[in-house]
Amino acid sequence: MSKAEAIAQILKVFRQYGYEGTTLSRLSKATGLGKASLYHYFPNGKEEMAQAVLNFVDEWMKANIFVPLKGAGTPRDRLEKMSENVDRLYCGGEQTCILAVLSLGEAKDLFNIQIQQALKSWIDTLAEVLVEARIEPTLARQKAEDAIIQIQGSLVLARSMDDTAPFQRVLKRLPEMLLENGNG
Template sequence: MARPARLTKTGLAEKLSPVFERYGYDGASLSMLAAATGLSKASLYHHFPRGKEDMALYALAHAGARLQKLILAPLAGKDDPRDRLEASLAGTGRYYGGDIPHCLMNSLLLGEGRVLFADRIATAVTAWRQGLMAALSDSGVLGAEADSWAREMIERIQGALVLCRVSGTREPLETCLDALISELPLS
């Protein structure tokens, strides 16, 4: 495989994301972001000339790539639809890692971040929903029911993530994912 530069944008985005996840766009300061990367504020501007907005965009791009890999790709195969849905939900548990899982797209929806990133986030959520719908349809669930199930799955996962922040644990998410698997409307 190609040897990557020691400091890739992807590598930086990986370190920036947790700050945006925990503090939101307004709450994430350049001092925090610099500390998280191990660079100075000035060096961050070398990599992200347009400043904090650029950094959040790269964090979002990184989140989108992980969404694709861990959640959407498993949905798209040609295996048994039940296996695909279960694999995607398992991937969802890995996507939302950490002792207190956070959703970057949720955190960026407050304050100034909503103005800047709502379109991009809506696109990602739509892709997620359509991926779920497709797998549900493949399993024989009728169109309208597949639609409402896909919506409900994302709704419950996002709600569980809120409850994780309330309780300070991963437990609501794990319980939710288990419940979703057992309630899948499949034959």
């Protein structure tokens, strides 16, 4: 198993168990790698693994959220593409947000700055698209924040209620909600 493949499996464990609940035994079982092999890839242990997961998600978001939002097409087209990719990121609402998971407990102290930056970048990029759609900058920022709140809240609800319908509903309505009062 390559390091990249291991990170993808490690991500699943952190999403399911959080930072504190993720153990080397669970990571070993999920990756099929022995503890020695995990330490070969990640000499600093669980903290380095969580950092690798955050870096992986950060790169994924850059390629699949930020690039499409900054790309060609109308603001509506770009927001619809973002919604499609957010759906993929969270497996239709079946997966939790790793940023949310790693913003709790001990992990918050370790990764708070990186998580804040990821969310700020997402909000800023969304707001830029909305300003381009002729929405006043202050309102654009508020709408961008509200979009992240709706996405994250619907993920919590989907997981808690074991029903992805609220998440799907939010993503379906998101472009329209964001563009209200604009010309996008």
